[in-house]
Amino acid sequence: MSEKKKTGKKHKYMIIVFSIGILFTAAVFYSGSQRTNIIEDHMIVRNELGKGGYDLSLGTDTGDVKANYEIHIDERVPVEEELLIMAGEADKELDTIILSENPSMEEVTNDLFFPLKLDGYPFSIRWTSSDEDVISNMGKIMCQEGYKDEHEVQIETVLVYGQFRQKRTRNIKVIPRRYSVEDETRIELGKSINDALEESIHEKMIVLPETINNHKVIYSESEKNNAPFMLVATFVLTAAIGYAVSYDESIKHKKYIEGLKNLYPGFVEKMKLYMVSGLTARNAIYAIRDSYKESGEKYAALTKELNVACNKYQNGVSEEKIFLDLGSSCGEVYRRFCFLLTVNLKQGNDKIITLLDDEVAKAFESRKERARKKGEEASVKLLFPMLLMLVMTMVIIIIPAYMNFT
Numbered sequence: 001m002s003e004k005k006k007t008g009k010k011h012k013y014m015i016i017v018f019s020i021g022i023l024f025t026a027a028v029f030y031s032g033s034q035r036t037n038i039i040e041d042h043m044i045v046r047n048e049l050g051k052g053g054y055d056l057s058l059g060t061d062t063g064d065v066k067a068n069y070e071i072h073i074d075e076r077v078p079v080e081e082e083l084l085i086m087a088g089e090a091d092k093e094l095d096t097i098i099l100s101e102n103p104s105m106e107e108v109t110n111d112l113f114f115p116l117k118l119d120g121y122p123f124s125i126r127w128t129s130s131d132e133d134v135i136s137n138m139g140k141i142m143c144q145e146g147y148k149d150e151h152e153v154q155i156e157t158v159l160v161y162g163q164f165r166q167k168r169t170r171n172i173k174v175i176p177r178r179y180s181v182e183d184e185t186r187i188e189l190g191k192s193i194n195d196a197l198e199e200s201i202h203e204k205m206i207v208l209p210e211t212i213n214n215h216k217v218i219y220s221e222s223e224k225n226n227a228p229f230m231l232v233a234t235f236v237l238t239a240a241i242g243y244a245v246s247y248d249e250s251i252k253h254k255k256y257i258e259g260l261k262n263l264y265p266g267f268v269e270k271m272k273l274y275m276v277s278g279l280t281a282r283n284a285i286y287a288i289r290d291s292y293k294e295s296g297e298k299y300a301a302l303t304k305e306l307n308v309a310c311n312k313y314q315n316g317v318s319e320e321k322i323f324l325d326l327g328s329s330c331g332e333v334y335r336r337f338c339f340l341l342t343v344n345l346k347q348g349n350d351k352i353i354t355l356l357d358d359e360v361a362k363a364f365e366s367r368k369e370r371a372r373k374k375g376e377e378a379s380v381k382l383l384f385p386m387l388l389m390l391v392m393t394m395v396i397i398i399i400p401a402y403m404n405f406t
Helices: 003-034 081-096 182-198 228-274 281-293 299-314 319-330 332-345 349-381 382-405
Strands: 054-061 068-073 126-130 152-163 164-176
Touching: 081 152, 081 164, 228 281, 228 299, 228 332, 228 349, 281 299, 281 319, 299 319, 319 332, 332 349
Parallel strands: none
Antiparallel strands: 054 068, 126 152, 152 164
16 A cells, blocks of 8 residues: 555544544534523522432622632432332342342352442442351352351341431341362362461471372462463564564555556557557557456456546646556556656657557566466475475384384
């Protein structure tokens, strides 16, 4: 992609972002100008419950004195009857919410969920457990691993809004989990390791348990610090992505230029035929563009470049610049041809036709040379799979022979 195209693409995105920003700015300005919190000059609208308060710049004018005041308008505070109704509804929702993954309050095996706020309600919620060794005030089951007895715990919920308070107590029954033999061994071993750590807190050496449930325990250090590896991997991946993007773009550009190069002999031959028939270089370009448009996808790249040249003709760009730009965007062979064409444009069609005769011959000879070169490259590329097959054959023969010998 040329620098001009890259710049145009950047400018296009900048214009899009700027336009979107202007539209949003206009929308915000319009909505702000249409919204007012003052009704009939002397009344202020207070937000309903749950919508929160807002700050207001209040301007006053008594005729003699003008002043501005910055005030905060709190949301409307409901009366106690409204709060009682909402508290009852919130309590019903909490009965379901706090269970989380547990089937009921009589069969709790997993952590509970104790929210501090509830959507749609103004209350802050406080939780208190009667036995924090079983259930914490945050709803976590503290005796989750290794316990065998059921526990009954009372959870007190307090809904708070300003001076309003409403309490409720829920009875929760925590029942033992069903563990497999492996899980029980893992839990018991974990407890033994923790006990060893606590008992040897003043010792330099920590003696870990050698056996658990009549099984010998083998210890190994399994965790490693992978931070250096991750840092290196990050740099490598970043560089690889950058290289891959650049490589992909270069491959696409190379294929594009290669495709144009394959079409070059036909392009020069058409230029010669049209100019021999009496057309000017400009009309020849138009005619070739139109003929390629009807020829299908194979000529799409060259049609695109010729279309750009035709547009420049219509916009009044000089013919020399048009041909120089065409050669610059289509690759080396087109660049050389377009340069020779611009040099000889002022010398008449006879001179150009002689030039085109020589160029057609060179172009077709160059095509033959490229085809021969590609054939040689293909034969070289076949060497690798042939060598690979040779190695595999040798392995198949040598390994059984070696095994029989040993």
